[in-house]
Amino acid sequence: MNTIDKQKLSVLIITFNEERYIKSLLEDIDFADEIIVVDSYSTDSTAEIVKTFANVNLIEKSFVDYTSQRNFAIDQARNNWILFIDADERLTPELKSEIISTIHRKDNVSAYLIYRIFMFKNRKLRFSGWQTDKIFRLFNKTNCRYTEDRMVHEKLIVNGETAVLKNKIIHFSYTSFQEYKLKMYKYGVLKANEKIKKGRKPARLLLYFHPLYTFLYQYLIRLGFLDGTKGITICYLNAYSIYIRYKEFFRITSSRI
Known part of the structure; x- marks a missing residue:
């Protein structure tokens, strides 16, 4: 391939207290043109x-x-093609090769979804809602930007076509109950502030019914029971995050009265 046509890739990582993962991740993404x-x-x-x-x-x-x-990280990147990866995620050799070949295609795709394999203490979680988990991680920044109305569970706005990569990211998100519970708590607080920022006023009954619905949906409909005790744990903690969202929302709004 002519070097003039060679597409370059910027890998972006946002971190806070990731000493457990960051070294092995940085060693693993040495194929990037910029990190x-x-x-x-x-x-x-x-x-x-x-x-x-x-x-x-x-x-x-x-x-x-x-x-x-x-969005700040995107603005620092020199290259148009962006790969976002979290410190607790890993790329398989097959996914690396697919990413490299993908950005050199001459097509109109602006962003690619990548499926994730959720690891529960180094063992694959097969159900509990995670079996279809996919997220935009590879995209051309000239056509993409994260919408600013979300504080967590970011949404990428794509101006153009999208596609899905074949290979998956390995996501080592769950290492201990307390660590994952703290993460779910932080997500819940951010979602509460997001609702307040948007002027939402949910009914107080949702404080109990929405977490219960989340647990039952993930445990029964999304087959969490097939993951055994791991499924119970994950479904409970995801419901816990929903509970914290409403609890924090009502705490903040009541303090302003």
Whole structure:
């Protein structure tokens, strides 16, 4: 291929206290033309580890929400093709090859969804709603931007065609009950503030019914019971995040009265 036609890839990572994962991740993405880590002033050794990689650009920025952090990272990238990856995710060799070949295609696709394999303590979670989990991670920034009305569970706005990659990201999200519970708590708080920002006024009954519905839907309809005790744990913690969302919403709004 003519070097003039060669597409370059920027890999972007947003971090906070990821010393457990960041070294192996950075070693694993050495195929990238540019690597940028946007760190929210980690209090562990994340930043020090990143600084040992000469090919990685470390930028520190205070965390406001996930959307603004991601859009900020996009603005720092030199290349049009962007791959977002979290510190607790890994690419298989097959996915790396697919990403490289994909960005060199001459088609009109602006963004690609990638399926994720959810790992529960290093074992694959097969159901509980995660069997169809996919997310935009590879895209051309000239046609894409994260919508600013979300603070968590970011939504990529794509101006153009989309497609799905064949290979999957491995997501090591769950390592312990307390760690995952804390993550779900933080998500719940952000979603509460997001609702307030949008002027939403949910009924107080949702504080109990929405978490219950979430648990039953994921455990029964999304076959969480087939994951055994792992399914019960994940379905409960996802419902817990919904509960925190409403509890925090009513706490904040009542304090303003």
